[in-house]
Amino acid sequence: MLNSLSGRFLILTIIFVMLAEILIFVPSIARFREDYLLSRLERAQIASLALLADDMISPDLEEELLRNAEVFNVVLRRDEARQLILSAPMPQQISDSFDLRGATAFQLIRDAMARLFDPDPKVIRVIGNPVREAGLLIEVTMETSELRDAMIDYGLRILILSAVISAVTAFLLFLAVQALLVRPIKGVVRHMQAYARDPEDARRIIKPESGLRELREAEEALETMQVQLTGSLKQKERLAQLGGAVAKVSHDLRNMLTSAQLFTDRIEMSQDPGVKRMAPKLVNSITRAVHLCEATLAFGKAEEPAPRLERVVLADLVSDVIDSERLSAGEHDLSFAEDIPSTLQIRADSEQIYRVLANLVRNARQAVMQSGEGGEISVAAQEHEDHWVILVSDTGPGLPKKALDNLFRPFQGGVSKGGTGLGLAIAQELIRGHGGQLRLKKTGESGTVFEIDLPKGDLELAIEPEFDNGEAVTH
Template identity: 35%
Template sequence: MAHSLSGRLLLLTMLYVLASMALIFLPAMGIEERDILGDHILSAEMSILPFTTPNQDWPDDLRQNLLKHADADEVLLRRQYQRDYFQIGAPHSWIDRTIDLRRERLWRDIVNALDCLINGGHRTLHVIAPSRIKDASTISIILSEAPIRAGLMRYARQVMAAAAFISGLTGALVFLSLYYFAVRPMRRITRAMSDFHENPEDASRIIVPSPRPDEIGIAERELAAMQADLYSFLRQKEKLAAVGAAVSRIQHDLRNILANAQLACDRVAASGDPEVQRLTPRLMTAIDRAIGLATTTLKYGRTHDLPPAPADFPLRALIEEAAAAAMEGHAGDCRFENAIDESAMVHADRDQLFRIVLNLLRNACEACGGKGAVRVQAACADGALAIDIADSGCGIPPIIGVKLFQPFVSAGRPGGTGLGLAIARDLARGHGGDLTLVSTGPQGTVFRITLPA
């Protein structure tokens, strides 16, 4: 019970009610002891009142019958000019405690009551109180503490029984209220989370939120929205996986079809018809783009299939090789500057790093339009190798920058696949690094490849 939310709630509620009752119990015991002593004083006054009338002679039998109702062994009445002493029971030679009801305060009453409950029962008390008898100032009684303690014990049992009943009833009411308004809805939420976790692709397991406007209602609606988003995401991934599998199956047939079309174009190119000569290059270019798109799509789907096989090799030579491949077909005033030191070594998969650098350099050359500069530099800092590739192009539009590394988002030449940067980032992250956009604007763009040093 102590390990469940409802059980803890019930136990804590009863504990707090009992604690509050304990705070009430102590003052109540002090007040009860004062009332018991007051009753003894009142009984003593009523018993001796007939004997305070002047010139009255009472028979001894009547005197004893009246005094036996005094609830005390000895009574002393202090008047202005005399003191009246009445011995009712056996005289006491020793007084253990004196309680003055004329000056006692509540905190002192509490101390007296606790002392009586814990240590009392066999002591002799001397109780002093103001008197209501005419011409009397005080009345004192001497009595045994046993009846006082018996009365307090009886009252304490009653108070404890009432406290137990009130705490149980209050705890039950609070528990039922909180269980209905808080615990039961929370159980519904946790059960919905557990059911959805077992099969997140089952739409029937998405929680149906209640219309309640409080925090639990907000939690239900947020959970429902999150589950719906996750379900849609999983469905989308399932569809994308199916598309990828379908593309993988048809890629071989597509290549054969495009190869046959390319052979047909080669034969058509031999025709002497001027119109055919004019249209054939465009047709061959379209076929080449189709082959490149299919190949690039399959490469993107296989980027995680083969883990990198790192080795040590010179970084500058790799940059020169990638730059030579990237500059092909970009004749003009585009300048390339390799600012990497000859002795710089890198520990990475050479083929995968070559693909990353080639993609970035090719994009940089296209951004410059054959009239700018491309610069590559590298530096080690904080246990990482940073390779910066900068161009002097016109920059990347802001609308493209926020989703630049997502698949099929192109910021390069018209007709681009939009997979180059997505593949490059996946390859960099496979090395334990990353590919980020450092800056872009009218002054140019800077990409950074980060690899473990």
């Protein structure tokens, strides 16, 4: 009970209502004391008027008047003359005097609390204004025991009434909280528990129904989160299935390509000049395809092989990529440009860098060809003190908004119509494996530029000796 929201709300409600009643109790008990003293002054005034009407009053009648007024003596000032009207023996000396004529609220509360917590009976003097201006002032002396008893009785009745009001108020608020807040929250919790049991079941997604604005906003936020999570889980399942299928296809394709490699030797033996010129490129393409199949199998195991770093002449890789894409472009009005120093060497995995460049140049070619206009694709490279920079640019129409919003995300960031977005995702992963970065430098109507940044760091190229006729030579 105490650990529930409604239980704690019930207890807090009782506490706050009791605090409010206490704040009301203090001035009310002070008001009760003031009314009590004023009533004694009024009684004393009535008794004194009886004496003024008849100067000859018997001692017994005087004692009865004082007893009815519950005072020991009465002093009435009329016409600037102070006159002791009624008097009786007092049990003790007067301890305090209280003038009600100009008392402030603070003074009344202070005096009431002091009397309430002082159990000793005392004799006090009380001064006030006569009723209906029947004089300048009236003064009485009285004992405090009956006053304190009356205050205690009044206070107990106030506290009991406060307790009843608190209990009823808390119970009503408890029912209201149960109906308006706790029950809807429990409904949301049940939806969450049901969704957690099968998050891929779209029927378990919550439907916002609450009439409370804050709770409805929470339900709408939960609905959005569940929709996104369900979509992500379904996409991950499809990716897992696709990964399994790709791994199987890659396995069989690798075997077929391996068999194709056996026939390349005979092709290289051909005397045809065209065959001799194209055979090495065919061999390289088949070899790269085999390596790609092997890498795909490794990727299906969620582990991209670490790059095998070696010295690579970048111009040769770029030339192979552009030759392949030039053939794919066919008769389309598309030109290719290379700005790679022939002596520029980088330290990288040649197969992985080839895949990166092939993906970037292929995306650029497809973007230009789909625009229906001519264009140019350029690959440039620069060497700096601590890193190499490779730029792949095109004069195509720029990346679409969907590609920009999901860049480098597989199956979402496709840069061409019908593309899967795998090329950029794979390229980024391979560059990260080299400790570098692949980023979009710019895109727009004038074209797109991707930048590859490969750091040297501790992997800076060392000058490795080569041997010619037994003598070491360096480049």
